Amino acid sequence: MCSESNTLERGRICVLLLFATVTLIVLGIPSFAQSQDTLSYNSAVAERTTSARVAGLEDFLTSAPASTLRPSALAWLAWEYHRSGNAAQSSSAARELLALEPENALALALLTALRSDEASSSKVDDQAFSMAKRGIANFERLQKPQGMDDASFAALKREIYGMLNATVGFAYFEGKDYVTARGYLRNAVAVRPDDSRYVYALGVSDLNGRDLNPNEGFWMLARAVALNQGSASANQISEYASQKYQEAGGSLGNWQKFIAAAQASISSPRATTTSGTALAATSASSTSAASKTREIATSRSVPSAASPVSRASTAPSPSVGGERAEVSASRPSVATPPRVPERTIAPFPPGMPVSLGIVIEASHARKENKEAILQGLSGIVRRLRPKDEAFVLAFGDQLDLEQDLTQNYKLLEEAMETIEPHSGAALYDAIGFAAGHLKRIAKNEKHALLVISDGRNNSKESSLRLASEIESLRIFCIGLDVDAPEARYILEALAGRTGGQATFISAPEQFEAAAQELAGLIYGPERGLASR
Numbered sequence: 001m002c003s004e005s006n007t008l009e010r011g012r013i014c015v016l017l018l019f020a021t022v023t024l025i026v027l028g029i030p031s032f033a034q035s036q037d038t039l040s041y042n043s044a045v046a047e048r049t050t051s052a053r054v055a056g057l058e059d060f061l062t063s064a065p066a067s068t069l070r071p072s073a074l075a076w077l078a079w080e081y082h083r084s085g086n087a088a089q090s091s092s093a094a095r096e097l098l099a100l101e102p103e104n105a106l107a108l109a110l111l112t113a114l115r116s117d118e119a120s121s122s123k124v125d126d127q128a129f130s131m132a133k134r135g136i137a138n139f140e141r142l143q144k145p146q147g148m149d150d151a152s153f154a155a156l157k158r159e160i161y162g163m164l165n166a167t168v169g170f171a172y173f174e175g176k177d178y179v180t181a182r183g184y185l186r187n188a189v190a191v192r193p194d195d196s197r198y199v200y201a202l203g204v205s206d207l208n209g210r211d212l213n214p215n216e217g218f219w220m221l222a223r224a225v226a227l228n229q230g231s232a233s234a235n236q237i238s239e240y241a242s243q244k245y246q247e248a249g250g251s252l253g254n255w256q257k258f259i260a261a262a263q264a265s266i267s268s269p270r271a272t273t274t275s276g277t278a279l280a281a282t283s284a285s286s287t288s289a290a291s292k293t294r295e296i297a298t299s300r301s302v303p304s305a306a307s308p309v310s311r312a313s314t315a316p317s318p319s320v321g322g323e324r325a326e327v328s329a330s331r332p333s334v335a336t337p338p339r340v341p342e343r344t345i346a347p348f349p350p351g352m353p354v355s356l357g358i359v360i361e362a363s364h365a366r367k368e369n370k371e372a373i374l375q376g377l378s379g380i381v382r383r384l385r386p387k388d389e390a391f392v393l394a395f396g397d398q399l400d401l402e403q404d405l406t407q408n409y410k411l412l413e414e415a416m417e418t419i420e421p422h423s424g425a426a427l428y429d430a431i432g433f434a435a436g437h438l439k440r441i442a443k444n445e446k447h448a449l450l451v452i453s454d455g456r457n458n459s460k461e462s463s464l465r466l467a468s469e470i471e472s473l474r475i476f477c478i479g480l481d482v483d484a485p486e487a488r489y490i491l492e493a494l495a496g497r498t499g500g501q502a503t504f505i506s507a508p509e510q511f512e513a514a515a516q517e518l519a520g521l522i523y524g525p526e527r528g529l530a531s532r
Contacts, residue, residue, distance in 0.1 A: 037069060043056060045076060071104075075145040078090050108135035109163045124174060158191055166195075168184045169181045169182075173185065186202060199224045202216070217244075221244075222255075229263070350524050356389070356390040360393070362424075369511075376511040377452075379512060381413060387407075389442070391403055397426060429459040431475070435449065451477045455482045455491045474499050475494045475497075
């Protein structure tokens with residue numbers, strides 16, 4: 001009996017031991033697999049040559065589809081392919097990385113660069129612009145790929161930050177929003193000081209728009225000429241910059257000295273930006289440039305010490321006879337930047353029917369403003385000729401089409417009277433909708449918008465997309481209570497880009513005169529129909 005009991009006890013112990021052993025084996029498999037993945041990954045990134053490292057990472061990604069190290073491997077791989085010039089493989093890895101981490105700045109930068117390369121060299125599409133803005137917004141969240149040393153990661157971050165800023169800067173540059181473009185382009189130039197595209201765009205942006213920066217602008221254009229030496233582009237840039245320089249009070253002889261100094265500044269050896277020593281090399285080159293340019297003319301440091309383009313502070317100022325010439329920001333410019341011609345739109349031919357959109361910021365429908373605005377706008381709609389048509393759109397946080405296109409001025413007046421004041425200023429959204437509405441259903445070939453706004457803008461619409469939507473119309477703006485330089489600039493840019501006009505008033509009683517002035521431009525001087 002005892003023998004039988006002992007046998008049963010030993011059997012239970014064996015079963016328990018067997019179960020425990022199986023459990024340990026099963027539970028240990030993931031840990032074992034994970035350790036194998038880590039070994040495989042670490043072995044790949046430790047390879048000394050790029051080709052061996054890439055091959056190891058590819059093997060790891062194939063063999064470890066669920067590894068937590070996959071984002072790091074994809075980041076390494078995308079970056080290595082980018083550095084080797086393999087755009088297709090770099091974009092493939094970047095897309096997979098973006099699927100895992102939708103706001104990864106590295107993936108966004110590489111895909112943005114690919115879209116820019118596939119498109120025209122001078123165009124940035126909306127998707128690239130949006131991706132680049134997301135990349136900048138999430139740049140500080142970028143995590144170092146496991147196994148990458150600090151110096152390599154710093155070089156990676158520096159490069160992609162320049163790429164992202166270049167894309168956004170070029171987008172604003174193409175939209176002629178030169179003021180906004182400058183900051184982004186300075187960041188791009190800080191990373192790639194010898195990329196002629198970045199240097200040229202920053203130079204043109206500095207010399208156009210408000211708050212000009214002539215010292216930096218002329219130095220950048222001189223460097224752009226030097227970097228493109230011997231090409232047709234160099235001749236175009238030099239002709240434009242020379243004209244601007246002489247308008248600012250400089251001489252042709254001193255401009256040639258500017259070119260010589262710029263050429264000297266780029267002739268010294270420079271370390272590549274793939275290592276942590278790139279920044280030091282850039283600073284050393286800037287010091288060399290400074291010593292050369294000081295021999296030519298008196299210099300003045302325009303940018304602040306915090307400016308990302310340290311080289312700009314060493315550029316000589318426009319000078320005449322060795323003395324600095326003050327450059328007025330209000331000086332009119334007659335030169336046109338090469339490859340960025342100003343739009344010239346002929347006036348509407350006399351008697352040509354017009355389809356007009358009246359776009360009103362709803363906050364101006366306040367009691368103290370409404371009567372004066374209605375009186376001025378009534379004067380415009382009553383001048384509609386037999387084939388003219390108009391609509392009324394009010395905007396705040398939302399858009400309200402108060403009256404669609406009609407030739408009946410009474411319907412337009414009634415629609416304007418019903419506008420109620422509400423908050424918000426989706427200016428670009430309103431203009432984009434109005435422009436598209438005219439394209440879709442307007443009967444007449446000639447399109448115009450009359451915009452009543454204080455210049456504030458909190459739209460979802462980007463200035464890049466808007467620029468493409470307003471190509472075929474003219475915009476006339478009445479700026480009411482515009483109290484910020486940025487707001488004034490927005491309205492001036494909208495009108496200037498389309499061949500229209502912006503008028504600014506400080507009191508409601510000035511509205512009617514401003515409206516009549518613009519009515520003359522829309523219908524033609526002394527050619528509008530009398531009030532009906």
